[in-house]
Amino acid sequence: MKKHISKINKYLLEHYPTIWNTRLVWMLSISIIIHLLFFIGGLLSLVNPASLHNRRAIDLFFDSGLYNFGILISIIMLVVWLIFLFKNNSFKSFYPNTRLQIFQHFVIYFVIIFFSTSFYFSFTLGIKLYIDSSYETETIQEEITLANNTALFFSHGIDQYKIGNRKHPRPFDSIFCETRSAYIKDDSLTFKFLSDTYQFYSLRTEIINNEKDNYYYGNSTEDYVYRKTNDSLTTYFFKDSIIDIRKHIETVAPSYYNHSKTFYNSNKDIYHEDYLYTTDYGLFDFDDNDKRLIRSRINNELLKRNNPNEIKAMLSDFLQILNLYKVEHNISADEWFQLIYKPDNFEINSFIRSSKPLPYERDFIYDASERTELEKFVAKNTTDYYMETSSLYNAFDNIEEIKSKNIFEDIIHFYCWFAFILASLIFIFRITGLRPFIFSVIVVTVLMTITALLATVVFQATNDDFGIYFIEYFILIIGTIILAIPIFYAEHVKKGIVAVCLNISIVGFLLYVLLIIGIISTHQANYCDTLSIEERVDCFILIESLGIYTSYILFVLGFIFLFFYSRIIKNWKALPEQ
Amino acid sequence: MTELQSRINEILKFFDNNDISLGYRKLLDCIIDTQDLSLYEDAIELTDWKEKFPEETEEIIQRSKSILEKVSKKDIKPYKTDESTIKVDVINKSYGTNKFSLGPISLEIKKGDVYGLVGENGNGKTTLLRILAKEISHDSGDIVYNFEETPNSTYDLRTKLVYIPQRTKKWYGSLKDNLKFVLSSYGVNPKENETRVLMMIARMGLWNYKHLKWSELSSGYKMRFELARTLLRKPEVLLLDEPLANLDVLAQQLILEDLKSICNSINNPIALILSSQQLYEVEKVSDKVIYLENGKQNDEIEDKKDTDAKLIIEIDSTVEREPLEQSLHHLQLDKLIYNGGIYIAYFDASTSFSSVMKSLGEHNIEVTYIRNISQSTRRFFVS
Numbered sequence: 001m002k003k004h005i006s007k008i009n010k011y012l013l014e015h016y017p018t019i020w021n022t023r024l025v026w027m028l029s030i031s032i033i034i035h036l037l038f039f040i041g042g043l044l045s046l047v048n049p050a051s052l053h054n055r056r057a058i059d060l061f062f063d064s065g066l067y068n069f070g071i072l073i074s075i076i077m078l079v080v081w082l083i084f085l086f087k088n089n090s091f092k093s094f095y096p097n098t099r100l101q102i103f104q105h106f107v108i109y110f111v112i113i114f115f116s117t118s119f120y121f122s123f124t125l126g127i128k129l130y131i132d133s134s135y136e137t138e139t140i141q142e143e144i145t146l147a148n149n150t151a152l153f154f155s156h157g158i159d160q161y162k163i164g165n166r167k168h169p170r171p172f173d174s175i176f177c178e179t180r181s182a183y184i185k186d187d188s189l190t191f192k193f194l195s196d197t198y199q200f201y202s203l204r205t206e207i208i209n210n211e212k213d214n215y216y217y218g219n220s221t222e223d224y225v226y227r228k229t230n231d232s233l234t235t236y237f238f239k240d241s242i243i244d245i246r247k248h249i250e251t252v253a254p255s256y257y258n259h260s261k262t263f264y265n266s267n268k269d270i271y272h273e274d275y276l277y278t279t280d281y282g283l284f285d286f287d288d289n290d291k292r293l294i295r296s297r298i299n300n301e302l303l304k305r306n307n308p309n310e311i312k313a314m315l316s317d318f319l320q321i322l323n324l325y326k327v328e329h330n331i332s333a334d335e336w337f338q339l340i341y342k343p344d345n346f347e348i349n350s351f352i353r354s355s356k357p358l359p360y361e362r363d364f365i366y367d368a369s370e371r372t373e374l375e376k377f378v379a380k381n382t383t384d385y386y387m388e389t390s391s392l393y394n395a396f397d398n399i400e401e402i403k404s405k406n407i408f409e410d411i412i413h414f415y416c417w418f419a420f421i422l423a424s425l426i427f428i429f430r431i432t433g434l435r436p437f438i439f440s441v442i443v444v445t446v447l448m449t450i451t452a453l454l455a456t457v458v459f460q461a462t463n464d465d466f467g468i469y470f471i472e473y474f475i476l477i478i479g480t481i482i483l484a485i486p487i488f489y490a491e492h493v494k495k496g497i498v499a500v501c502l503n504i505s506i507v508g509f510l511l512y513v514l515l516i517i518g519i520i521s522t523h524q525a526n527y528c529d530t531l532s533i534e535e536r537v538d539c540f541i542l543i544e545s546l547g548i549y550t551s552y553i554l555f556v557l558g559f560i561f562l563f564f565y566s567r568i569i570k571n572w573k574a575l576p577e578q
Numbered sequence: 579m580t581e582l583q584s585r586i587n588e589i590l591k592f593f594d595n596n597d598i599s600l601g602y603r604k605l606l607d608c609i610i611d612t613q614d615l616s617l618y619e620d621a622i623e624l625t626d627w628k629e630k631f632p633e634e635t636e637e638i639i640q641r642s643k644s645i646l647e648k649v650s651k652k653d654i655k656p657y658k659t660d661e662s663t664i665k666v667d668v669i670n671k672s673y674g675t676n677k678f679s680l681g682p683i684s685l686e687i688k689k690g691d692v693y694g695l696v697g698e699n700g701n702g703k704t705t706l707l708r709i710l711a712k713e714i715s716h717d718s719g720d721i722v723y724n725f726e727e728t729p730n731s732t733y734d735l736r737t738k739l740v741y742i743p744q745r746t747k748k749w750y751g752s753l754k755d756n757l758k759f760v761l762s763s764y765g766v767n768p769k770e771n772e773t774r775v776l777m778m779i780a781r782m783g784l785w786n787y788k789h790l791k792w793s794e795l796s797s798g799y800k801m802r803f804e805l806a807r808t809l810l811r812k813p814e815v816l817l818l819d820e821p822l823a824n825l826d827v828l829a830q831q832l833i834l835e836d837l838k839s840i841c842n843s844i845n846n847p848i849a850l851i852l853s854s855q856q857l858y859e860v861e862k863v864s865d866k867v868i869y870l871e872n873g874k875q876n877d878e879i880e881d882k883k884d885t886d887a888k889l890i891i892e893i894d895s896t897v898e899r900e901p902l903e904q905s906l907h908h909l910q911l912d913k914l915i916y917n918g919g920i921y922i923a924y925f926d927a928s929t930s931f932s933s934v935m936k937s938l939g940e941h942n943i944e945v946t947y948i949r950n951i952s953q954s955t956r957r958f959f960v961s
Contacts, residue, residue, distance in 0.1 A: 013758050014768035021759065087750035088759055094737045095763035095811075574732035576715040 018101055022108045023084050027077070031115035034073060035122040041066070042126020050326040053391035057398040058405055061123045070119040077116045082426070089430060091573065102566040105430070107559070109423035118415045124407045131402040140403075143321050144266050144396055150318040151263030152256050152299045153311075153340045154389055156354040158378050160261050161254035163191065163198055167289075167296035168260070171248065176201045176225050176239055189242050191252040194373035198252070204240040207233055226289065256346040257303055260296035263389070264396045267404060303346050312337050322387065325395045328356055329387040339383065351378055353386035413551045420558060421507070427562075428503040431569055436499035443500050444508075451475060465526060472519045479512045486568050495575045502572050509561050510554045517543050517550065581844050582608065582654045586646055593639045602628070604839065605642050605649075606781040611844045612652045615770055618777045620645050625780035654844050661724050662686040663815055663849040664710060669719030671702075671709060680705050680873040682719065687866075689814060690847035692838055694864030696857055702873040703853035704744070707817045710851065711741035725814050740813040744820040746804045749792040753803055754779070760810045774810065782806045782836070797824040801833065809840060816841065818852040822859065830859050838863040861954055888912070889925040891934055894947035905941035909933055920947075 012020035019025060045060055046052060054063075061067055091097050091105075155161075164177030177198050178184055184199045191198045203225070209232055224236035250257070302311070316333035331352065339350040371379065429437045454474060459467040485493055485501040521543035528539035543550060579587075585608055592601030609621045624645065628638050670681035680702040687693050695703045708714045710721065712735065729735035749756050757775045766774065779788050782802045787795060795803065801821055808816065821837075822830040841848040854860045861867055869876040895902060902921060903914050910926035925934070931950045938945055 009755075010772075011768075013755060014762055014771045017759055017762035020762075084751075088756065090759070090763045094733075094739075095760065096734070096737050096765070097763075570731065570733040574712070574736050576709075576712050578715050 017090065018104055018108065021085070021088050021090065022105065022112065023081060024108050024112060027081055027112045028115055030077065031112075034077075035115070035119060038070070038119040038122040039126040042123035042128075043130045044126075045123075046127055046130055048326070049324065049395065050391075052325065052395040052398045053327070053388075055394050055397070056401075057394075058124065058127065058402050058407075060127060061120050066123065067120065070117075070123075073119070074117045078113065078422075081112060081116070085426075085430075091431060092433075094573075097570070099563070099566040099570065102569055103563045106423060106427045106562050109426050110419050113422050113426075114415060114419035117418060120411065120415070121407060128402055128405065128407060131399055135399050135403070137403065140396065140399055141266065144264050146314070146317055147321060147392060147396070148263045148295070149298065149302070150314050151261070151389075152259035152302075153315065153336065154263070154354075154387065155340060155348060155350065155352040156387075156389065157351065158254050158348070158374065161256065161258050161348045162196065163193070163249065163252055163254075163258055165260045165292075165296075166249075166258040167292045168300045169248070169297075171202075171243070171245065172296070173293050174203060175243060175245070176203055176237070178239070186242055189244050191249075193252050193254065194377055196374055200243050200245050201239040202241050202243050203237045206236045206238065208236065209233060228289075250345045251347060253345075253347045256340065256348060257300060259299050260292040262291050262295050264393055265291065266396075267400050306343055308337070308341060308343075311341065315340075322389075322392060325392055327388050327391045327395070329385075330356075331385040331387060335385065339385070349381050351382040353382065353384070354390060355388050356386050357384065413548075416555060417551075420555065424507045428506050431573070432499040432503055436496060436503055439496070440500045440503035440507075444504060447478060451478075468522060472515065472522060475515055476512075476519065479508065479515065483509070483512065486572055490568075490572055490575060495572070495577045498572055498575065502569065506562065506565065509565075510558050513554060513557060514550070517546070581656050582611075582652070583650065585844070586650050589646060590643070593642060596635070596639075598635055598638060598642075600835075602638070602642060603781070603783075603836065605646060606777070607839050607843065608649050609645065610777065610781060611654050611846070612649055613845075614652060615773050617645065617648060617652075618773045620648070622773065622776045622780055625785050629785045657689065657843075657845050657847050659689065661688070662722075663689050663724055664851075665720075665722040665724070666710070667720040667722070669709065669716045669721060671705060671714070671716045678702070678705075678873060680709075680870075681716075681875075683868075683875045684719075685866075685868060685875075687815075687849045687851060689849050690842050691849055691865045692841060692863055693849075693851040694860035694867040695851060695853035695870065696855065696860060696867055697853075697870030698855070701870040703870055704819050705873075706870070707741060707819050707851065707853055710815075711739045711817050712736055713741065723815075737811075738813065739815055739817065740808050740811055741817040742804055742808055742819065742821065744823055746800060749803070753784075753790065753792065754788050757803075757807055757810060760807055764811060778806045778810055781840075782809075783832075798826070798829040798833070801825065805833070805837070812846065813848055816848050816850045816852075818850070820853055820855070822854050822856045827859075830856055834859055834863045857954060858949070888927055888952060889929050889931060889934070889950070890952045891923045891925070891931065892947070892949045892951050893921040893923060893938075893945060894919070895921060895943060895945050897943055901941070902943060905937055905943050906934065909937055922951075 008025065009020065012025060042061075045064075046057060051057065051060075056063065061070070091102065159165075162179075164179055166172045177200055179196065179198055181197055184190055184197055186199070189199060206224075224238050226237050228235045228237070312333060315336045319329065319331070319333055319336070322329050336352075339352065340346075340348075342349070425437075428440070451471065451474065455467065455471045458470045462470070482501045482504050486498050486505060490498045521541050524539070524541045528536055528541060531539055546553065585604065589601050589604045589608065592598075592604065606621055606625075609617050624638075624641050627641075631637075664685075664687050666683060666685045668682045668684050670679065670683075672679035678700070683706060685693070695706065697703050705714065709716045712732070723729075723735060723739070725735075725738055729738060754775060757778065758771050761771045761774055762768070779785055782805060784799065784802055784806060787799050787803075792800070792803075801824075805821075816837075818837075821833065825833065837850060837852070841850045852860065893902070899914070899916055899921075903911070906914070906923055906925075909929045912924040912926065914924075915922045923934070935948065938948070
């Protein structure tokens, strides 16, 4: 092995001195091995379906603390690498170096740092690959459909089974059920079940064009009960008149007929995204109204068919899914069927827990005398059966999220910029040495302090706009001077000072470009503020228009800059001291 | 007789006189001049064998002669140019008012020449070398560099100006890898890299030290490795600041002889400027000597060489002043100066050095060291 390594080193040293010096091959080899281990780790981390029971399994790298381990490995790798890197420096020794070779050094530093720190991607890719290969999209959709169809029999609490949830048949699809006693107007048209009172209202709508009209800002009970936004139009729904629904209902008691909530909304469904939900009526569950209509219809049809075999088979299939995902439960299909099958009007009078009862749980329940009639009813009829359906929900959610997630989408920016900045710092340290590096840090700190002090004074003395402009242009002038010295005045200024400017230019050039974009955008934003609301919609602001592409543009620009700047670096190195 | 033939004859004489070490070094110099890698490999193999069996002198000589035979068949074209590699024209350097200033200094050096830069501490030797290496700027005057290939940038020029400071930096990693890194950085054919490095190691007498770590080397060998690294860069100019510092007398002589020999290559001569306080040793190998005094170039050396013909002798003796003075009095002694450690005796030009030694012997004067410094810059130091 040692002989093999020596042989490769000899070859690299003789053929590719830059690669030998930077230990690119070894660092990449070690990185790839570690990436592979992380990838295998990711691949195995979700083998047990129970690991999908918690939310955001995609973030397992961070949530499991694995990132600490990754950071530790990265630090060890980079420290060892730096020790080897600093053994030789052809640039410092005045060995022939072309511009391209100088640029190559930087690129190699970047590649090494990126590969030595980005274990997140391998681990998450492992996770994604495992989920993609283990869970077929069609199967998952079938399981979701079955879970949603069975969800009306979950019997977790009473809320979803109250009459107010019913959305099928007509007129339940277009009415609003008021349950707050303070807002119930006419006692004659109310319905009571134990301590609960219900009153039904028809709805009227108002449509607002968001681009032309002002938004509707409500804060009273007369406000809309929910709203629906479609492109530029928002439809507001208001309570209109009380209606009598006696002829439409079999019973006012909680019933499986009333269940209309979809257990799991697949990300394959898109139509519910049109909604923006009011926060005024947080007590009421108005989300996914259209979905509720459909779900209520499906549930009602199932119950109307009243086919015990069909229901039993459905329960049995669902329990199999629970078993498949290792979701904890203690109920059999028969026991469950016995609890829910009330063919007369499918009233619910047995409840199933949504989690395993804790030992001595009953000791912690508050005083029974403080309970409402409804709560007493629920408490009395809650069985010892349980199904942790939220775990199944999380499992579906995790699978769908992992399948649809582009793992490189956002976090790649962080890793790229981290590698870029660290590579820049190592690069300037290698080029100009320790002393200019330290002086550069000191100069930047002093300049930042001066700028901050100036900003404080200016903002106190003038208005915000002037203050922003003043600081932006102040930094721009300082930045321009720093950039200009190594390019135009290197031979007239002390080499040490040029070195400091060179260092700051290399690390700060992209911030300089960002500052220019910022200044342009500030001017544009201020101009846009002078326009009318209609004109403002099309007002162009550079930084907003670039969005996330700013990161990509600056990143590419950084490399281009360093390629061309390598000539300045060479010129600086050749300067004599004064 | 060609230059090569004359050198081969010289080497043969060394071997005939059993001066193996010197002959072998000269042989390696000739082999390096051939630039023939097969001969390099022969030399490397022989060096390896020689280090393993140092007692086998007969065979070493025989095998050396055999390689020399091959060398003699090569055609080495001597380097010929009359142009100066560096021409310095009245340069000055000042470190602010009332501080040290160097210059005016003018000099010219050609390839193959060795320039000795002498002077006491703080007289500007290092400053001058660093100015020549373009490490520091000068205030006025011109320096013209004339290389085989015209540098296309200042950085390119500095890759050709090889300067070794007095305190060399530590090497990290394998010594051989450091040497190979130089060649690969200079774009030497990968197939030749190992051979050329081993040849240089052999030439600099580092064969048995190539596997050591930097920290395990003595100062002398560190300097030799530094020179090896430098010479691999095929410099046209070599600027050495106090290369003899921290070396014992033998090592000093050896390294100077090597430098002189290497710089005097038939086809790749090097212009060498070195600073030192070891006057005797430097003067021995230098073609020219610059004496710096308070930053000024002392031209007395050149001027006085022919005109001032006084006999000046440095004597280290334990005897009292009186008996010494009596023993020399009849030899037209002008003055006798005792500086606490040694005596400096000034005689009339008609007095010969041998008559002084004869008189000291006749008067039974115990002498531990005696040297004629009439033509040496040493006389400026001791006067």
